[in-house]
Amino acid sequence: MKNEFEDIMSKRTDAELLQIINSAPGDYQPLALEAANVEFQKRNLSNEQISLAKEEIEQKIEINIARSNEPLGVAPKIFASLFPGLLMIMFAGTYKADGYDRKAKEMVRWTIYGVFFYVMFAFLIFIIANF
Numbered sequence: 550m551k552n553e554f555e556d557i558m559s560k561r562t563d564a565e566l567l568q569i570i571n572s573a574p575g576d577y578q579p580l581a582l583e584a585a586n587v588e589f590q591k592r593n594l595s596n597e598q599i600s601l602a603k604e605e606i607e608q609k610i611e612i613n614i615a616r617s618n619e620p621l622g623v624a625p626k627i628f629a630s631l632f633p634g635l636l637m638i639m640f641a642g643t644y645k646a647d648g649y650d651r652k653a654k655e656m657v658r659w660t661i662y663g664v665f666f667y668v669m670f671a672f673l674i675f676i677i678a679n680f
Contacts, residue, residue, distance in 0.1 A: 554584035561585070563594060564605040616648045621655035629656055633663030 558566065558581070569577055569585040577585070594602070621644075629637045637660040645653035 552580050552584045552587075554578075554581045555587070557581075558584040558588040561588070562602075562605075563589075563592065563598060564602040564609075566592075567599070567602045568606050613648055617650045619649055619652060621652045621659070625652075625656065626659045629659035630663035630666065633660040633667070637663075 558569075561569070566585050566589045569582065570589060572582075625640075629640075637656060641653045641656035641660070644650075644656060
């Protein structure tokens, strides 16, 4: 019986296969892991090719870490605080989905600051109007 993941794994790069094989238990289905192992063995990679694949994985990890820690710019902060609302929270979700964790957190924070500002502003207007 043919493993349904064989075709998928044959299209993966060496680095992707290595990453799948070395993934945490439970990250992939057992049949997918088996197909990745079979494909990796079929390729019969040299030590140099394996080293290059490991370097590629490390570079991707570094890029993801850098992306995750990238701060939100000044303009989006101002925009989120002046126009707080659901749209800004949706933008934060988009940042989060793209791996920009810090940007997402900061977008939510500045949206909350904007809501707080408008609530306090309305409260001050209310107080002034009643004196």
